[in-house]
């Protein structure tokens with residue numbers, strides 16, 4: 001069925017487009033979403049490999065790392081720095097914001113594409129350029145950036161402090177490029193959501209994921225400016241010889257920390273919210289009931305987003321800032337547990353009286369919730385200023401943020417991938433390998449990271465290359481070994497995913513338009529959706545997104561799209 | 572399960588900090604059990620079974636919403652409780668630096684802790700100052716005033732057994748204080764990434780029993796004017 | 798066909814305006830971050846303004862030029878709405894000239910300062926001075942390019958009124974940033 005002829009010439013159909021137009025100069029949001037996904041997965045391999053080298057060094061210090069080589073203290077610092085940078089900026093953001101946002105915003109709001117398709121392509125290619133610059137920084141003379149992913153000056157501001165020249169400068173440039181990419185991307189997302197919703201899709205009927213993506217974009221847009229300013233200043237300190245952050249030239253090192261964390265804290269929610277949103281889409285489908293408290297979740301998101309701008313100094317309790325500032329920031333930080341508690345409670349309540357099928361997307365989404373609660377609760381230990389005196393800079397922090405970040409990137413991310421894979425690629429993702437992937441990830445993730453809480457409490461500090469140098473840590477070295485061995489299992493689990501992902505592209509069962517009998521708009525487009533998504537007429541929306549098991553209805557789900565109930569009835 | 576991993580505490584305010592950690596541990600543990608428990612119960616209880624349709628519960632009426640709102644109020648109350656308990660401890664450790672006749676400067680540099688004493692005259696930058704590398708000596712049982720600084724990059728002064736941590740910055744002198752109740756030697760790692768020698772940058776804290784302290788001081792300054 | 802083109806154009810107008818507002822929100826945070834850093838640094842005792850070596854006269858003239866160019870930009874949009882192409886091109890051209898004049902004078906100022914040894918690394922104030930005014934000048938340059946492009950496009954018959962409006966919003970923003978920078982850097 002070719003609607004191309006009847007489509008208004010908003011976007012040229014590219015039936016017979018060549019390789020170049022299809023893959024490299026693609027402006028279709030779905031293609032761009034796949035590009036983001038592939039880039040993110042590729043960088044996940046890089047980030048995962050760096051973590052492997054790092055953890056090997058921690059378990060068996062100063063031994064040859066198989067497949068990597070010798071890791072000395074200098075290399076170790078470069079590993080930590082780039083592991084953090086790659087994972088947060090080049091894995092989490094591309095997959096959760098870039099890929100999910102691009103794929104789902106137009107499909108869920110009933111648009112044909114993003115508001116600015118060419119700008120969209122530009123965003124992606126900027127990000128690709130940023131990734132390339134970052135990877136290039138690994139191989140320049142002097143080595144890669146090694147001042148931590150937070151890049152605190154003075155360490156990062158002068159080459160003689162780390163011995164790294166170009167590596168760190170390129171690292172900063174890579175950030176600048178990626179910020180530009182997501183800034184343009186965020187503008188595009190928000191404009192699309194505000195101006196291009198299908199008829200009938202009022203704000204109160206938006207799927208919750210759209211709310212989360214919009215909030216995440218706003219958080220990013222409003223927080224990244226100061227860090228861009230900071231990055232410019234740091235670059236000038238390095239290249240021009242200014243002294244913004246160098247005390248001997250009249251500068252102030254803490255200024256960077258304020259600029260970084262003013263962005264950095266909202267940024268962790270930028271990563272979290274899309275994952276939370278993906279899980280929220282999954283629960284009603286596999287519990288066959290509406291989300292509990294749609295409005296409450298929207299409010300929780302907005303309140304948490306707003307609060308995230310006034311908590312940044314909780315990363316700086318012992319940084320040397322005026323100690324009288326600590327308690328106010330501690331209070332706002334701990335207060336953020338209230339909106340998140342609301343979100344968590346509504347998510348749990350959404351299961352109440354459901355009819356829960358533990359299919360793969362649901363398993364990932366439930367694991368997301370469990371892991372996020374764990375990581376969120378450990379955040380409270382850090383949010384309390386007095387207890388952070390002890391815990392700051394220890395592996396307890398490392399454990400905290402891997403529980404939160406990985407709950408988002410891996411568990412939330414995979415919930416989304418497993419759920420939307422049929423729509424994205426037109427085939428079903430294999431369930432046998434999927435089960436293996438899920439259970440091994442859940443088990444090995446916890447085995448890898450849970451013990452790190454203990455070793456952190458025992459006094460192991462972050463970013464050290466050799467734990468055996470510390471009397472307080474050496475007796476607990478078994479934890480490091482245990483964690484590293486578990487990591488090998490975790491990596492093996494991800495290999496299963498990659499296998500499944502590529503096998504299913506070719507061998508997977510062809511996906512029907514709506515394999516999960518879900519209500520939101522994207523499931524009324526063919527799998528995969530054609531260019532322009534909707535054929536001749538835009539969909540019209542007649543109800544909210546989660547109308548499952550409505551009393552008196554003929555079937556247990558009522559699609560958002562007007563007229564689709566007949567079209568998509570049970571097969 | 573968490574708390575027993577803490578290294579032995581030997582400072583007076585360490586007990587307060589451990590108390591806060593314990594308080595948070597019990598509060599969060601309770602929530603952990605409550606949320607995970609409910610989650611698991613729901614997953615098991617509401618498993619899909621043929622012939623049992625899901626209920627249409629939207630939670631958009633107050634009568635339903637209270638089920639999540641009331642626990643949120645409880646969260647809020649507990650939040651404030653943790654804040655109220657925490658604030659005095661923070662003030663004690665970080666703001667109200669007590670008086671002491673012993674004043675020591677500790678300066679971080681790549682990759683050592685430089686410790687200087689004012690000597691018998693009690694003032695710095697005089698001839699009887701004495702400087703140690705990676706060794707900090709204090710007497711047990713009394714507060715000691717510290718002035719913390721750095722020469723090059725940011726380091727972090729961390730005494731796990733004393734529950735003290737303070738980042739040190741070049742160009743800044745940060746007042747702090749410590750006390751130790753139990754003689755012994757303790758580890759003083761640097762807790763902030765400071766370059767290639769960060770791993771292994773550590774000093775030793777030697778806490779002398781009150782009786783031995785004078786002997787130690789005398790031994791160090793025996794050459795100087797008596 | 799003309800009906801679809803029209804619908805498309807109004808849709809584009811709305812999108813353009815919404816987008817520029819989000820973009821400007823982020824720009825506000827960028828300059829806000831920089832300006833607050835400067836203010837905090839001054840309150841902390843660093844970065845004291847070097848009044849003696851700043852050229853307040855040139856800066857005042859520049860302020861006047863930039864404000865006037867905001868006025869011509871408003872006029873350009875008015876003409877665009879009325880469909881008066883010639884006048885619109887004229888006012889766009891004037892706006893471009895205003896921007897260029899601003900940049901020229903700014904370059905003159907920089908040259909004088911650098912010749913007197915007040916380089917970006919001559920102290921915290923000068924570091925902030927060059928970063929803030931330099932970043933602003935970069936924005937002026939982008940605005941000049943955008944307005945010039947619109948002017949040329951109008952000549953080729955490609956103009957759409959909403960584009961002038963969007964460019965205008967950006968241009969006023971650049972102007973407003975200067976209105977913050979001028980007193981902060983030169984007068985206080």
Ligand code: HEA
Pocket residue numbers: 150268269271272314315333334336337340341344372373375376377379380382383384388391392393397400401404405408598599602603606646649650
């Ligand atoms: C997705 C990522 C993510 C998320 C969601 C969070 C969420 C939170 N984080 Fe985390 N954090 C990071 C990523 C994240 N963090 C990273 C990367 C770092 C380290 C950066 C670095 O230094 O390299 C960090 C570091 C960090 C610190 C600094 C530690 C230090 O360096 O000393 C602090 C301190 O306050 C903190 C606190 C919190 C809090 C309070 C939350 C809250 O949002 C959590 C809220 C959620 C809950 C609390 C759970 C649900 C609620 C209930 C079940 C109700 C019951 C609860 C109570 C009664 C409290 N985090």
Ligand code: HEA
Pocket residue numbers: 040041044045047048049051052054055080081083084085087088091092095147148149150398402405406409410412413414417448461462463464487490491494
């Ligand atoms: C999203 C962020 C993220 C992720 C996923 C990870 C994953 C891992 N991290 Fe990471 N880590 C950070 C962010 C992340 N980390 C940050 C910010 C720091 C701080 C850096 C600093 O201090 O400067 C850090 C620091 C850090 C340390 C502390 C080092 C130190 O202080 O000395 C350690 C040590 O064990 C560690 C280990 C690991 C391990 C074993 C994994 C394993 O989980 C890796 C196994 C994973 C894979 C092999 C790939 C998995 C696939 C994906 C991630 C994407 C696929 C997803 C979808 C398709 C949805 N990390």
Ligand code: CUA
Pocket residue numbers: 679680682725726727761762763764765766768769770772
């Ligand atoms: Cu000094 Cu780390």
Ligand SMILES: [Cu+2]
Pocket residue numbers: 264265268312314315
């Ligand atoms: Cu934070």
